[in-house]
Amino acid sequence: MEFSLQHKDLRSKARAGIITTDHGEIKTPIFMPVGTVASVKGVHQKELREEIDPDIILGNTYHLYLRPKLEVLKAAGGLHKFMGWDRNILTDSGGYQVYSLSANRKIREEGVKFKSHIDGSLHMFTPENVMEIQRTIGADIIMAFDECTPYPCDYEYAKRSMKLTHRWLDRCMAHLEKLPFEYGYEQAFFPIVQGSVYKDLRIQSAEYIAEAGAPGNAIGGLSVGEPAEEMYAMSEAVCDVLPEDKPRYLMGVGTPINILENIALGIDMFDCVMPTRNARNGMLFTAEGTINIKNKKWEADFSPIDPQGTTFVDREYSKAYLRHLFAANEYLGKQIATIHNLGFYLWLVREARERIIQGDFAAWKSKMVKNMDKRL
Missing domain, CATH: 3.20.20.105 (Queuine tRNA-ribosyltransferase-like)
Incomplete structure (x- = not known):
């Protein structure tokens, strides 16, 4: 190595x-x-x-x-x-x-x-x-x-x-x-x-x-x-x-x-098991904060799961549909949430790498930490 x-x-x-x-x-x-x-x-x-x-x-x-x-x-x-x-x-x-x-x-x-x-x-x-x-x-x-x-x-x-x-x-x-x-x-x-x-x-x-x-x-x-x-x-x-x-x-x-x-x-x-384990419990990590997809507030929200997401599930499925899958205890919901969370984690470290190379990591990191501390 x-x-x-x-x-x-x-x-x-x-x-x-x-x-x-x-x-x-x-x-x-x-x-x-x-x-x-x-x-x-x-x-x-x-x-x-x-x-x-x-x-x-x-x-x-x-x-x-x-x-x-x-x-x-x-x-x-x-x-x-x-x-x-x-x-x-x-x-x-x-x-x-x-x-x-x-x-x-x-x-x-x-x-x-x-x-x-x-x-x-x-x-x-x-x-x-x-x-x-x-x-x-x-x-x-x-x-x-x-x-x-x-x-x-x-x-x-x-x-x-x-x-x-x-x-x-x-x-x-x-x-x-x-x-x-x-x-x-x-x-x-x-x-x-x-x-x-x-x-x-x-x-x-x-x-x-x-x-x-x-x-x-x-x-x-x-x-x-x-x-x-x-x-x-x-x-x-x-x-x-x-x-x-x-x-x-x-x-x-x-x-x-x-x-x-x-x-x-x-x-x-x-x-860490967090992105997969939390996904199976309905918690989604995003660049703007965390989402509990089980909340009723998403019941009629037909916007994409994460407009900034990098995986196909972020674009192809809505928050309302994903909430429905969790409410119906359909395993597909857990799969979608898992793909989203892992995609987000990989995006996060890759973006961090690019920011290190570009020279603005510290400022970007401070902004991201504030954003991700929010509950949406």
């Missing part, structure tokens, strides 16, 4: 770059639609390619390990071929999913023992087997196995967890050196900065991760309930330490406003 830093904003720390892998270019800043179980929920791959058009999507190690299971993915020739996706894929390590199973897992030095949410069967994730699992899945970018701390957590817990994540990182890297690539293309490995909302721990972790010399670096353990101001403070502290010539990935973030504010702090890559 290669990363080329092309432009830097003069009034913020925002950057525009290009990541190049064996599956093509990723223009940054970028938002990665979440395809947890080899599917971006509610969207055909044709719509994903032609309407939303992301350079990269995200798959989930924990879920893919449980089903369809590794033997199926290996027989298919890897996740790309299994799901019919010929662009880039990133897989997270399963650390966040194990964190979310707090009642059904035990963390030890060796790794994490957990119960499947599907059938209750017992499994073990270690730094070593998570690297093997991600080799078999075959994503272009794979993540270190880490412990994601909850919010809030006390300082001593955060410190112990951070050090465990660092020891696991060393084991991940040592084991990866022994594993051949599975499908004829290379994989890039990203370690993960932890440290909760404690600035000194975040700086210490960022220094340790930077020292690893990986092709890119990630920031985990944010967007787990902390105030946005804490998130921004941690992102800023970490970006001041992580090397400028490597992409920076903020995991699990977030709202459109969160994304713009973190781009301004020097983040390059994002993922």
Whole structure:
């Protein structure tokens, strides 16, 4: 993997770059639609390619390990071929999913023992087997196995967890050196900065991760309930330490406003279930604010869903029709809303990129943040 830093904003720390892998270019800043179980929920791959058009999507190690299971993915020739996706894929390590199973897992030095949410069967994730699992899945970018701390957590817990994540990182890297690539293309490995909302721990972790010399670096353990101001403070502290010539990935973030504010702090890559999950609940993100399409006010509004939108659903369907689909509990409504929201998120990061290149990102960002804070 290669990363080329092309432009830097003069009034913020925002950057525009290009990541190049064996599956093509990723223009940054970028938002990665979440395809947890080899599917971006509610969207055909044709719509994903032609309407939303992301350079990269995200798959989930924990879920893919449980089903369809590794033997199926290996027989298919890897996740790309299994799901019919010929662009880039990133897989997270399963650390966040194990964190979310707090009642059904035990963390030890060796790794994490957990119960499947599907059938209750017992499994073990270690730094070593998570690297093997991600080799078999075959994503272009794979993540270190880490412990994601909850919010809030006390300082001593955060410190112990951070050090465990660092020891696991060393084991991940040592084991990866022994594993051949599975499908004829290379994989890039990203370690993960932890440290909760404690600035000194975040700086210490960022220094340790930077020292690893990986092709890119990630920031985990944010967007787990902390105030946005804490998130921004941690992102800023970490970006001041992580090397400028490597992409920076903020995991699990977030709202459109969160994304713009973190781009301004020097983040390059994002993922979040929010655009798809909120779409299924009737919330639409737009450049003018958010719409709850279930509200009665849209019942006879025959204007396009979003006149400024970039996808076919924005032009072809009215707000009244989309509201009707939600009122009738027709799944098409959720599909339309999902395509709209993902299209908007991709437009947002691409417009941010253009503004960075043009030199007016900071002013544009301030205007957009005010607009998107509105409820229409």
